[in-house]
Amino acid sequence: MATTFRRGWRTKAEPVLLKCNDGGEYVVKGQQAGRQIVNDQITARIGFAIGAPVGEPKIVEVSAELIAIEPRLSHIPSGTAHATLFIPDCRDDCGLIATSEPENRSRFALLAVLYGWVYANDIQFIFKKNPPRLVYSVDHGHFFPGGPNWTERDLIQAPQAELNSYLCENCNFTPDEISSALRELESVSEATIIQAVAAPPSEWGLTLDERVTLVEYLTRQQQQLLTFL
Template identity: 25%
Template sequence: MVALTDWDGLVSGRTDSYNTLRLVAILAPGGQSWASPFRGIADDDHDYFIKTLEGCRRDWARGSLAVEYVVGQAGRLIDAPVCENTLIRIPEEFADYEIAPGIALSPGIAHASKAIEHAEEQRDNLAYRSQDRNSARHAGVYALYDWCYGDDPQWLYDRDQDRSIYSHDHGLYLPPHHGTLDVEILKQCADEPNPLPDAADGLDPEAIASKQPAGAQSVMAAGPASI
């Protein structure tokens, strides 16, 4: 078990020197949603949906970008079906580019989620369980939602891959569920279950077993050794 004190000092002295992935072109501006994600091409020749601090329409919700990054990375630890997410640098040449009405880019670090070219988005109950490997992929969705205290569930189905499911847009996961990080609330909720309410019949039993992290502790309690 990792103690909260093990987090002390982990980010002191850090800079924004990240330069592994860079934005090279903007394909479409952001909309009117929570964080005004816009579509762009990075220097790895892939398309990404990109969220920036200035794109968050409420200053107090800027923590949603950190939450989204952490949950996406946690999903990869248990092989949950999450969209590939990463940091991305916004170069100086995009300074003041208007990504949404009244919202201009600033150079720096942003959050990027790799685009699925032909995606079908849904927000209601999980669907297409019998298609592709979704009986196993759905098990990862349930595990991630409970482990990271999910809220505002959103799914993408890849129409090019028999509607394989992806969980995405995790900015409102982790309590208190409005894009902020509150240490005391996280501690209070660390041992509380948060099951996805969808019916779980038809899930792959082997996938269920593989998605149970050792000790069944939540990501809030697991600490830096887990994320």
């Protein structure tokens, strides 16, 4: 349950930073963001499953009472919202930096796998301000074929899965780095994929048929990527 407003960001989805009753602070997107929060939640969950550097996903409740006393939450409907644990002391950077940091090599390799698995659009990174400048991937609302407007047809007709070319070209991964990341993907069970797709609450508008198609899509993409082992 969200208890305290901390700050907001002036981006299209208008996320906010909220403190919750577990003591943690979370970057929260409300249901006004539409299908973006479905994409965000599922991508964060499967990214977390392979150990990729993404925010830890949660679903939080934003009460009507909190919205009533905090005008800066007026754009967020009451109810459940997508959230990821806030990662402090980071800088926003849309460019690819710190690829030479040894600690980031495996992190970027895992992201190359995650991005190829889900199908990445509008890639966004943040980096820790101090060395080692650890990379994190954030804001996955436009992932999946078709972005936030994807349909079942988009998923069914998606092209063959490939490792993310942008990261592969810029990071020049070794075969061992890619193999290690793919082994993490291989360890993800169908049950884990099902749990990730089941996570978005029904009020987010994801139908049963769409969930089934998502599971089939992610399972197919996983198997296609594993041919690179």
